[in-house]
Amino acid sequence: xxxxxxxxxxxxxxxxxxxxxxxxxxxxxxxxxxxxxxxxxxxxxxxxxxxxxxxxxxxxxxxxxxxxxxxxxxxxxxxxxxxxxxxxxxxxxxxxxxxxxxxxxxxxxxxxxxxxxxxxxxxxxxxxxxxxxxxxxxxxxxxxxxxxxxxxxxxxxxxxxxxxxxxxxxxxxxxxxxxxxxxxxxxxxxxxxxxxxxxxxxxxxxxxxxxxxxxxxxxxxxxxxxxxxxxxxxxxxxxxxxxxxxxxxxxxxxxxxxxxxxxxxxxxxxxxxxxxxxxxxxxxxxxxxxxxxxxxxxxxxxxxxxxxxxxxxxxxxxxxxxxxxxxxxxxxxxxxxxxxxxxxxxxxxxxxxxxxxxxxxxxxxxxxxxxxxxxxxxxxxxxxxxxxxxxxxxxxxxxxxxxxxxxxxxxxxxxxxxxxxxxxxxxx
Numbered sequence: 397x398x399x400x401x402x403x404x405x406x407x408x409x410x411x412x413x414x415x416x417x418x419x420x421x422x423x424x425x426x427x428x429x430x431x432x433x434x435x436x437x438x439x440x441x442x443x444x445x446x447x448x449x450x451x452x453x454x455x456x457x458x459x460x461x462x463x464x465x466x467x468x469x470x471x472x473x474x475x476x477x478x479x480x481x482x483x484x485x486x487x488x489x490x491x492x493x494x495x496x497x498x499x500x501x502x503x504x505x506x507x508x509x510x511x512x513x514x515x516x517x518x519x520x521x522x523x524x525x526x527x528x529x530x531x532x533x534x535x536x537x538x539x540x541x542x543x544x545x546x547x548x549x550x551x552x553x554x555x556x557x558x559x560x561x562x563x564x565x566x567x568x569x570x571x572x573x574x575x576x577x578x579x580x581x582x583x584x585x586x587x588x589x590x591x592x593x594x595x596x597x598x599x600x601x602x603x604x605x606x607x608x609x610x611x612x613x614x615x616x617x618x619x620x621x622x623x624x625x626x627x628x629x630x631x632x633x634x635x636x637x638x639x640x641x642x643x644x645x646x647x648x649x650x651x652x653x654x655x656x657x658x659x660x661x662x663x664x665x666x667x668x669x670x671x672x673x674x675x676x677x678x679x680x681x682x683x684x685x686x687x688x689x690x691x692x693x694x695x696x697x698x699x700x701x702x703x704x705x706x707x708x709x710x711x712x713x714x715x716x717x718x719x720x721x722x723x724x725x726x727x728x729x730x731x732x733x734x735x736x737x738x739x740x741x742x743x744x745x746x747x748x749x750x751x752x753x754x755x756x757x758x759x760x761x762x763x764x765x766x767x768x769x770x771x772x773x774x775x776x777x778x779x780x781x782x783x784x785x786x787x788x789x790x791x792x793x794x795x796x797x798x799x800x801x802x803x804x805x806x807x808x809x810x811x812x813x814x815x816x817x818x819x820x821x822x823x824x
Contacts, residue, residue, distance in 0.1 A: 449574075449773070456572040456586070456680070456770075457777045457785045462531060463569060463587050464677055464779030467523070469530030476662040478526035479651040480589050481703025484518035489657065503650055503659070504599055510704060511694025520653055521546050521559075522708035523589055524570065524700045531569055536562045542653065546701035563701035570700055574771035575682045577762065583699025585685030590676045590801060591709035592646020593716065593744075595766060598659035643667045644804035647677060647781065650705060669804035672781035674817050676800045679778040679788070680770040681710055683762050692763030706763040712801045713751035713767065713794075715743035730812040737795050737815050744798035745790075753790040753797070788822065796821045 502518040528537035539556035572586035729740035756765035805814030
């Protein structure tokens with residue numbers, strides 16, 4: 397019998413047409429799918445952005461931890477921390493009258509008028525140069541001539557780069573991924589060391605403030621008035637050249653290449669009386685490092701070897717000594733009762749103050765903010781003198797922050813003694 401070759405039952409021509417018409421999405425269905433995908437992408441973007449920010453912050457913290465290990469490597473070798481910034485010094489320098497035009501300190505003049513020392517510039521280097529051997533940069537350390545300026549473009553060692561060429565080399569370990577001021581091959585730096593409460597302890601002068609027009613879109617970050625560029629001689633702390641007190645106020649200071657001057661002060665492990673785990677060693681500042689010239693540097697090029705204080709170290713707010721024309725630490729409220737910190741310490745990081753941690757976020761010019769500053773939301777990365785890295789919130793209480801800055805606050809003179817610090821106050 398011949399095989400039946402007709403269409404299967406129920407699969408007539410009309411049925412095939414209906415089947416073809418049902419293939420694919422309708423326009424409404426397609427729009428619904430696109431809308432769902434859009435919603436999912438919208439929900440995912442903040443999470444992706446947050447994850448990327450967290451990754452950059454973690455990378456920054458890792459870099460800073462390595463920098464901290466480099467500083468501890470120097471400490472273990474020499475039993476002291478390096479100078480924050482190192483200068484040559486005028487042999488006749490004295491501070492009986494720092495404005496004396498005949499025998500000024502070259503360090504003082506460098507801070508006061510950095511562009512006036514072009515013929516006899518004393519600016520040698522900063523802590524970064526000292527720790528190069530401990531951060532896997534021995535080639536740069538071997539090339540460095542400590543008798544020359546960081547700006548020297550003359551090679552003094554055969555086959556080696558000049559100081560300027562070396563310090564214009566970018567080192568990834570010195571840069572935070574969130575630092576928006578980074579320039580290509582300009583010797584960038586994002587990290588600064590703990591300088592206490594004054595840019596130079598020997599003549600502890602305040603940093604002048606700024607006025608804003610509210611417009612941060614301009615190239616100057618909305619600054620209307622810089623204030624005087626020179627340090628304000630009317631605002632100073634009271635510890636002066638008392639080495640015993642100065643060592644208790646910070647960790648690394650400006651000093652000379654040869655040493656021997658009254659203001660050559662360096663911190664040893666024995667000076668960390670409040671504990672290495674409760675003393676800040678280094679942190680972040682986006683407005684340090686590379687620039688082709690800044691009003692704060694007197695127009696001189698800066699990079700990771702610049703020893704000027706605004707380019708290599710951070711300070712806590714000097715408002716602890718008051719905000720009048722002649723603040724005096726002995727009468728500013730630093731005096732503590734038998735069981736409490738003096739109220740003046742709260743101004744070290746007063747919430748909402750321009751000198752608050754991350755308070756300079758509107759500034760764009762290098763060297764204009766000697767306080768802690770990062771591009772991380774809510775705070776800054778830090779490394780302590782025991783090598784531990786922590787994220788410090790910008791809202792931290794000023795009295796707590798002051799204790800983290802001072803390595804021996806419990807041993808300060810009676811009029812500014814700090815009470816013991818609970819680690820819960822800054823580890824949460």
